[in-house]
Amino acid sequence: MSNAFEPQFTDAPVQEHSSGTNKGCLIGCLVAGGLFVGAILCAGVGIYMLASKAVDTYTSTTPAKLETVEYTEEEMAALKSRVESFREKLNAGETPEEDLELTADDINAWIATDENLKGKFFVEIKDDQVHGDVSLPLDGMPMGEGRYFNGSGTFDVSMEGGVLIVTMQQAEVNGDPVPESVMQGFRSENLANEIYKKPENAEFMRKFEDIRIEDNRFILRVKRDSPEEAPPEEALPAATEDDMQKPPA
Template identity: 35%
Template sequence: MDTDNLTSNAIDNGQTVLPDDPTQTESPSVPAGPAGSGRCLLYGCSAVFITGIFLILCAGFATYFYFTRQVESFTSETPQILPSQEYDDKKMVELETRVQEFERMLDPPQEEPAEKPVALPTQKAVADQPEEVTEPKPSAAPIRKPKRLVLSAADLNALISRHPQFRNRLFVKIDQGVISGDVSLPLDGFVPGGEGRFFNGSGKFDVGLNDGELVVRLIEAMVAGQPIPPAVMSGIRKQNLAERFQDDAKLSRAIRRFERIEVDGDRMILTLKGRKPAAAKPE
């Protein structure tokens, strides 16, 4: 059986979202960011992105289990209720403000409108005007825009908890430069034989940028408390799980705005490239 293409062929990039109640069973699909947004990567502060990666994995595993008639062995009749991270209102506002300010930097720079020519006053008009004494105005301090966004696992989980369809379904951990997470998703309509059953799994991922392309690779995974069969893991480890996201022109353009996307220690760090200065207009 060819396992290399399991994840890429198993699901469509649909619009369906998960039901708010973790015990409900509804066919999951990769959630989409807001239409027309150039900030898809950070939509929901990575909640959609991270969940999409898990859904792609889930699809690959579920397809394998179906073809090998192991659906019942690697799924459960009950969901795993995962913890959630809650921030108080003040801390949540501070976090969301940081994210929103950073997201705005992903938009393409707007060209400033050309200045209209100003008509010079005549010599008589200048002579008729009384002299005005003007005090020099203090120069405004330049607005410093964030070039880097640092998110802890607690930050990510707090933002995930703001989305009812993700709360108690996904829980992220970051430790020693590795991002990992637990997921619990219903399989109804997702794979034949999955009706009334749940995909409860966990995984560790390597995340980074390579020549402007986002790369996410699976390091290891467990499903229903059991390790993934080596035949499946060997194929999935070779794949870039973020490859599907490169197909979106706006998302791909946003990713190229990044200088680095890395997981360092217990934090995810997103660093933007510096903007090139505008070319001087010929006189």
């Protein structure tokens, strides 16, 4: 079964699983496609600086030691069941009874189940903003052999007009702030645009009324039809005198 949480990193920043029911575009879209792309874009700043021969300043010979969160088997099974039930109902055209709420621990615990991601990403939610730490090997990059990109970023997450908006507000590379001239560009760019490049992902995202950080949780709120209003009393036929005299059924 496809892992709904699993961000995939290849030559492109994010590669979602593909299927007719769009199994990979739940957390893959909302987190990997948005927040982690932001972290990868931070890495892009680092790579740019590599090209500028600032290897020693903006990279490290050791990875950063990021925290991890590990759930028990029972906790992980409950989390997967909750996410999969939510996704399957959406794909079946049904409306989940409840919104999906995810804590930073939920996301970090899922990351920890993948050895390719464990220790490379860590997410925190503070003051209704997302903070992400990343530590990525740069092997294969020019002048990157044996070196690591260690960065962090703070993101705003919201949904406006049915479109997910993820913007990076602050970032550091190897402990140093990204120059303000670079940050201005990041703040004006929606990092979640990557999600909408695939029509099936865009269609999936239209199922949501709102996606935001609230009470230090990811809140994924689906669209729900308004309950049908009962007809006004004056529209109901008035009881006749004969009706009033009939015995109860």
